[in-house]
Amino acid sequence: MSLAMRFLSELYTEIDTVAKNPELFQLKYKNTKVRYLRKFPYGIYYRIVDEELIEILSVIHTNRNPKIWTKRNR
Numbered sequence: 001m002s003l004a005m006r007f008l009s010e011l012y013t014e015i016d017t018v019a020k021n022p023e024l025f026q027l028k029y030k031n032t033k034v035r036y037l038r039k040f041p042y043g044i045y046y047r048i049v050d051e052e053l054i055e056i057l058s059v060i061h062t063n064r065n066p067k068i069w070t071k072r073n074r
Contacts, residue, residue, distance in 0.1 A: 006039070007040055007042075010037050010038065010039055010040060011037065011040075011042070011044075011059065014035055014037055014038075014044060015044065015056070017035065018035050018044060018046060018054060018056075019054060022046070022048050022054050023048070028045065031047050031048075032045055032046070032047050032057065033045070033046055033047065033048070034046075036062070041061055041062040041063065042059055042060065042061055042062065043059070043060060043062060044056060044058075044059050045057045045058045045059070045060070
């Protein structure tokens with residue numbers, strides 16, 4: 001399997017994990033939580049809108065400034 005396919009596979013797995021247990025992961029900023037991928041240096045930044053809706057704000061590399069997604073957090 002290619003590196004890109006391994007990345008996407010892990011990303012989708014972690015998105016499913018977030019969807020099933022959104023409260024489980026750490027609160028990073030105000031109402032935004034983050035779930036870090038295990039094998040790749042990326043984080044999924046999301047917020048819980050209501051019981052049935054989770055909004056993914058960004059998927060960014062951990063070396064990037066995490067505040068780049070804050071403009072989307074409105």
